[in-house]
Amino acid sequence: MSKPGENGRKPPETARLQATLGHAFKDQGLLNTALTHMSAEGPRLQSYQRLEFLGDRVLGLCIADMLFERYPTAAEGDMSRRLADLVRKETCAEVAQGWNLGAFMRLGEGEILGGARKNKAILADACEAIIGAVFIDGGYEAARGLVERAFGERLLKPVRPLRDAKTALQEWAQGQGYPTPTYSERGRSGPDHAPVFRVAARITGLADAEAQGPSKRLAEQAAAEAFLRREGLWTETMESDHG
Known part of the structure; x- marks a missing residue:
């Protein structure tokens, strides 16, 4: 009372x-x-x-x-x-x-x-x-x-569908109380007509995750996916649903 x-x-x-x-x-x-x-x-x-x-x-x-x-x-x-x-x-x-x-x-x-x-x-x-x-x-x-x-x-209720890896990582970070993820270029290789970008996904307080792709945008998506996989938040089923 x-x-x-x-x-x-x-x-x-x-x-x-x-x-x-x-x-x-x-x-x-x-x-x-x-x-x-x-x-x-x-x-x-x-x-x-x-x-x-x-x-x-x-x-x-x-x-x-x-x-x-x-x-x-x-x-x-x-x-x-x-x-x-x-x-x-x-x-x-x-x-x-x-x-x-x-x-x-x-x-x-x-x-x-x-x-x-x-x-x-x-x-x-x-x-x-x-x-x-x-x-x-x-x-x-x-x-x-x-x-x-x-x-x-x-x-x-079913878990809301994830639109892409970067969106998924951002929503997860917000839900856990972490800052918004940031992305930084760590390197570039290959010829000018077929470059390969290496990008790191970073969330303050957690280890970075790196990945590469043929453009900065795709490399960022790959880095976000690598981050999610490491945390156990990205499965093969999700990959087939959104890939």
């Missing part, structure tokens, strides 16, 4: 949100913090950033746990692809929209006028903050229950 307000009852807006989440906060302050953007004005207001950091990791663990149970024969690469798709910011924003989270956000006046209640980046961050808050308030089982209710149906 949540702590009562001054009138002995939960604030109605908080009660509605908690009913939607399926979790009654023991510590109302955690929920308030999870709903507070850094732009909000007020004495000693703490924003959701720390809870977002925690919630991002809790979400990944819960989804990985659910995938491990739901797909007992799936290969690691297949589960990694599903995980990346489910924890990406776009998916978190969709979940937040389903919770009508924007209506409950505590925002600065400028952000409100700028449409921040519908801003997908803010909604995605707040979604993760809510998950982090539930984890602190009720423990892992409470957080997993929330994630299962919010993400469970998406767990059963």
Whole structure:
């Protein structure tokens, strides 16, 4: 049960949100913090950033746990692809929209006028903050229950088709919280009429992956594919589907 307000009852807006989440906060302050953007004005207001950091990791663990149970024969690469798709910011924003989270956000006046209640980046961050808050308030089982209710149906959907290796790598990197991949030319060989370019795909914090091709564009695609293969995210089936 949540702590009562001054009138002995939960604030109605908080009660509605908690009913939607399926979790009654023991510590109302955690929920308030999870709903507070850094732009909000007020004495000693703490924003959701720390809870977002925690919630991002809790979400990944819960989804990985659910995938491990739901797909007992799936290969690691297949589960990694599903995980990346489910924890990406776009998916978190969709979940937040389903919770009508924007209506409950505590925002600065400028952000409100700028449409921040519908801003997908803010909604995605707040979604993760809510998950982090539930984890602190009720423990892992409470957080997993929330994630299962919010993400469970998406767990059963086919993985979105990957358009090409560079797009796949970018989406995976974003879903894992890494910077956007970059590409750099590492060398060039062959005659002018038939050059061979060697390109490295780079994501800060991970080892580079190199590949070559007859043009920079194709070499970049090959490097991205090499990166995905190394991480177990690119299979022969995917190659035949998109090659």
